[in-house]
Amino acid sequence: MKSFQSLKYYGLVRELTLTDFKLKYKASFFGYLWSLGKPLMLFGVLLVVFTSFFKVGGSIPNYPVYLLLGIVLWTYFVESTFASLASIVGKGDLIRKVYFPRIILTISASVTALITLLLNLVVVMIFMAFSKVVPSIYSPIMILLLVEFFILTSGVSLLLASLFVRFRDISHIWEVFAQAMFYATPILYPLSLVPEKVGKVLMLSPVAQIIQDSRYVLITTESGTVFNTLSFPVNLIPYSLSFIIFIIGYWTFQREASRFAEEI
Amino acid sequence: MARETDIAIKVENISKLFRIPHEKHTTLKAAALNVFSKKNYSEFQALKDVSFEVKKGEFFGIVGRNGCGKSTLLKIIAGIYFPSAGKVKNDGRISPFLELGVGFNPELTARENIYLNGAILGLTRKEVSQRFDQILDFAELEEFVDMKIKNFSSGMQVRLAFSVAIRAHAEILLIDEVLAVGDANFQEKCINEFAKFKREGRTILFVTHTMDLVEKFCDRALLIEKGQLYKLGKPRNIAYEYNLINALEKEKELAEENRSQESDRDSNRWGDGIARIEMMWMEDAGGHQKNIFDQDRDKKIHIKVRIRFYGEADDPIFGIMIRSSDNYDVFGTNTLWNGMETGRFRSGQEIVVEYALQNHLAKGDYLISPAIAFSDAKRYYDWRDNWYRFSIKSDNISVGFVSQENKISILES
Numbered sequence: 203m204k205s206f207q208s209l210k211y212y213g214l215v216r217e218l219t220l221t222d223f224k225l226k227y228k229a230s231f232f233g234y235l236w237s238l239g240k241p242l243m244l245f246g247v248l249l250v251v252f253t254s255f256f257k258v259g260g261s262i263p264n265y266p267v268y269l270l271l272g273i274v275l276w277t278y279f280v281e282s283t284f285a286s287l288a289s290i291v292g293k294g295d296l297i298r299k300v301y302f303p304r305i306i307l308t309i310s311a312s313v314t315a316l317i318t319l320l321l322n323l324v325v326v327m328i329f330m331a332f333s334k335v336v337p338s339i340y341s342p343i344m345i346l347l348l349v350e351f352f353i354l355t356s357g358v359s360l361l362l363a364s365l366f367v368r369f370r371d372i373s374h375i376w377e378v379f380a381q382a383m384f385y386a387t388p389i390l391y392p393l394s395l396v397p398e399k400v401g402k403v404l405m406l407s408p409v410a411q412i413i414q415d416s417r418y419v420l421i422t423t424e425s426g427t428v429f430n431t432l433s434f435p436v437n438l439i440p441y442s443l444s445f446i447i448f449i450i451g452y453w454t455f456q457r458e459a460s461r462f463a464e465e466i
Numbered sequence: 467m468a469r470e471t472d473i474a475i476k477v478e479n480i481s482k483l484f485r486i487p488h489e490k491h492t493t494l495k496a497a498a499l500n501v502f503s504k505k506n507y508s509e510f511q512a513l514k515d516v517s518f519e520v521k522k523g524e525f526f527g528i529v530g531r532n533g534c535g536k537s538t539l540l541k542i543i544a545g546i547y548f549p550s551a552g553k554v555k556n557d558g559r560i561s562p563f564l565e566l567g568v569g570f571n572p573e574l575t576a577r578e579n580i581y582l583n584g585a586i587l588g589l590t591r592k593e594v595s596q597r598f599d600q601i602l603d604f605a606e607l608e609e610f611v612d613m614k615i616k617n618f619s620s621g622m623q624v625r626l627a628f629s630v631a632i633r634a635h636a637e638i639l640l641i642d643e644v645l646a647v648g649d650a651n652f653q654e655k656c657i658n659e660f661a662k663f664k665r666e667g668r669t670i671l672f673v674t675h676t677m678d679l680v681e682k683f684c685d686r687a688l689l690i691e692k693g694q695l696y697k698l699g700k701p702r703n704i705a706y707e708y709n710l711i712n713a714l715e716k717e718k719e720l721a722e723e724n725r726s727q728e729s730d731r732d733s734n735r736w737g738d739g740i741a742r743i744e745m746m747w748m749e750d751a752g753g754h755q756k757n758i759f760d761q762d763r764d765k766k767i768h769i770k771v772r773i774r775f776y777g778e779a780d781d782p783i784f785g786i787m788i789r790s791s792d793n794y795d796v797f798g799t800n801t802l803w804n805g806m807e808t809g810r811f812r813s814g815q816e817i818v819v820e821y822a823l824q825n826h827l828a829k830g831d832y833l834i835s836p837a838i839a840f841s842d843a844k845r846y847y848d849w850r851d852n853w854y855r856f857s858i859k860s861d862n863i864s865v866g867f868v869s870q871e872n873k874i875s876i877l878e879s
Contacts, residue, residue: 217584217585
């Protein structure tokens with residue numbers, strides 16, 4: 203019942219998102235450019251390291267754009283989950299004094315990150331145009347992949363946000379976990395670089411699946427995806443995981459939400 | 467019994483139990499270590515089996531002393547807390563008006579904050595736009611619309627918050643102690659606004675300590691004491707009960723304080739100790755021991771001081787000094803000034819000295835310093851400075867230390 207009422211709170215999601223977005227860049231001179239600048243700078247560093255020193259990108263056509271897309275998607279996942287993690291605890295004052303469905307706070311943090319992602323994707327497309335990358339005919343599938351990514355990220359965010367109210371260790375654990383996950387996801391290196399068995403395990407992660415699928419539909423069909431590394435029905439695991447994680451996150455959040463006001 | 471459709475809020479057997487962790491376990495390690503130890507929290511029953519109904523269009527007051535559970539009750543009605551037992555039904559949109567300016571962001575301008583706060587109160591962007599000028603006008607802040615809130619005075623912030631809050635088109639308003647802020651002029655405006663709500667037939671739940679407002683606005687009121695419904699009825703009766711409970715509580719506190727004084731706290735005591743003041747208490751004309759006297763009803767105050775002698779004393783002087791709570795001498799008397807000879811006392815003897823006074827004191831708190839002096843009035847056997855506390859209460863306004871029966875006439879010249 204309560205969750206259906208959330209539809210009425212669309213206006214609140216928009217105001218909170220707008221506020222988050224405004225405040226994030228308020229006192230800084232370059233404003234929004236920072237959220238663009240950060241992944242671009244990271245991209246620059248990694249590009250130098252991985253093409254000049256380690257030369258891992260050699261086998262991949264258009265490796266720089268390939269790398270940039272991976273970093274932009276990964277940045278979204280990390281920023282969204284970290285912003286959502288504190289979305290409940292950080293708004294304790296509001297929660298203790300006003301009633302509205304608590305999920306709105308976490309969702310609007312996720313939406314803020316999503317907007318940044320969409321802006322960054324525009325930049326990726328400009329890079330693609332410069333690099334004369336021709337997207338495949340599958341490129342409209344990218345929209346579905348973004349929907350899946352939003353669902354997955356929101357699921358993780360809801361889980362983290364609700365657990366963080368009770369266990370403040372979560373932020374440290376998640377920091378380490380995210381770092382480990384960064385290396386366990388084929389963002390910097392092509393999947394072909396790791397042993398086949400390891401690659402199969404890595405591709406079970408929905409984040410890896412989304413990044414590799416995105417590269418496949420937008421940049422190069424030589425990107426190793428779930429379909430060319432895993433066999434049916436195992437290759438359905440990452441897709442289902444996105445939705446399972448969302449359901450677990452949503453369920454945990456709703457179960458805990460009624461006590462947020464007391465526990466913060 | 468009212469028909470269901472006339473009921474705006476129905477509270478059924480609400481209880482609320484808070485778990486207060488003994489040590490806040492907000493880390494996984496602590497939680498893991500405490501899986502086996504059963505009870506690491508204590509429980510606090512904030513509300514116990516409270517039921518009542520508020521009719522549509524009613525101005526309903528909720529009163530009670532600090533910590534009685536009235537704010538918890540309001541939070542449960544607003545949906546912020548979940549009750550441990552019982553349920554709340556409401557018919558109509560509830561405004562979460564609990565506190566003003568919730569969600570204001572100091573880094574944003576007044577304009578941006580109006581939209582944000584409006585959204586929190588459930589208004590759409592369009593609705594806020596329609597009300598925008600009214601909001602600024604009521605808050606008297608037109609010139610500051612593009613200024614950051616952090617540069618506002620607290621009074622300006624409250625005015626803005628109040629203006630936004632009253633524009634929320636809720637059928638049921640929950641108001642928690644909002645009138646304590648703002649200058650007199652703005653308070654007047656707020657009160658007028660409440661009167662308007664009342665004429666418009668909106669349902670209002672109003673939590674306050676100010677009995678005048680309860681009597682002035684409320685149709686009915688509810689008194690909560692220690693988490694339970696103490697009394698529900700006419701505002702006048704509720705205000706009376708509330709004042710009574712407060713007086714009883716204060717009496718208890720004073721008695722406690724005076725009792726703890728008896729165990730020697732000697733820092734404010736001097737004298738050679740041959741005669742010692744052991745105890746003192748106060749009584750009304752009927753001989754009832756108490757510490758709070760009514761300005762009108764208690765015409766006489768009796769102060770009794772028990773003294774024990776530890777040596778021989780010749781013609782000692784017994785006296786008291788009454789001071790106001792801000793330490794001004796209000797009244798003093800002793801046996802010497804009254805022309806009394808007290809006689810000779812021997813070691814081990816115990817006496818009680820009684821001081822009977824006409825009650826001419828004004829409303830307020832007072833302190834008594836009892837004393838025993840040598841007959842030459844130069845040295846003391848015992849002086850206990852500001853030792854005993856009592857209060858005078860009154861329903862009337864009284865200024866100064868003295869209450870005088872008086873009559874004012876206007877004569878033609």
